[in-house]
Amino acid sequence: MARGLELDLVEVAPMANPPVCRIMDYGKFRYEEAQKAKESRRKSSNVSVKEVKFRPKIGRGDFDVKVRKVDQFIHEGHKVKVTLQFRGREMAHPELGSKILDDVLAVVGPVVKVETQARLEGRNMSMVLAPDRKALDAKKAAAKIPEVPEVAEVAEVADVAPPSHLNDTTPAPTAAQPADPSLAPGA
Numbered sequence: 021m022a023r024g025l026e027l028d029l030v031e032v033a034p035m036a037n038p039p040v041c042r043i044m045d046y047g048k049f050r051y052e053e054a055q056k057a058k059e060s061r062r063k064s065s066n067v068s069v070k071e072v073k074f075r076p077k078i079g080r081g082d083f084d085v086k087v088r089k090v091d092q093f094i095h096e097g098h099k100v101k102v103t104l105q106f107r108g109r110e111m112a113h114p115e116l117g118s119k120i121l122d123d124v125l126a127v128v129g130p131v132v133k134v135e136t137q138a139r140l141e142g143r144n145m146s147m148v149l150a151p152d153r154k155a156l157d158a159k160k161a162a163a164k165i166p167e168v169p170e171v172a173e174v175a176e177v178a179d180v181a182p183p184s185h186l187n188d189t190t191p192a193p194t195a196a197q198p199a200d201p202s203l204a205p206g207a
Contacts, residue, residue: 070093
């Protein structure tokens with residue numbers, strides 16, 4: 021029967037009792053399955069871990085630039101590993117590192133979850149931040165809602181008269197008619 025229709029006999033459920041077979045175009049079936057797999061791979065998010073490195077004696081401008089980068093990575097949906105590198109005698113003051121990591125957390129704040137708390141590993145102190153999906157979605161929704169003026173403000177705007185130059189009913193002078201009648205030819 022399948023040969024007569026120029027189709028294939030495909031076993032769909034070999035474990036069923038009795039096994040289930042279907043008459044179909046096997047090439048088309050494989051193509052559609054590949055398209056479904058490709059679509060599901062595209063929809064799955066690819067979360068990677070980005071790393072931003074700080075130093076205990078970082079300047080204010082450098083700190084701001086790096087924190088903006090952390091914020092950008094978070095908004096793109098990536099996890100961020102914030103690493104603080106100590107050199108030499110800086111190891112004697114790990115509280116400076118903790119303060120910088122706390123400052124990073126304070127600036128990025130409500131849109132992140134701390135996945136791994138700050139801990140000292142050799143000469144590095146690091147913590148991992150992950151995006152908080154609910155907070156990011158709420159922030160995006162708040163940014164999309166336009167400001168609606170108060171009813172009193174709309175009434176005030178409606179009571180304002182239009183500028184005086186818009187009420188002028190005299191026609192504008194044309195090239196054939198001079199603006200000043202005393203300058204007209206033959207006057």
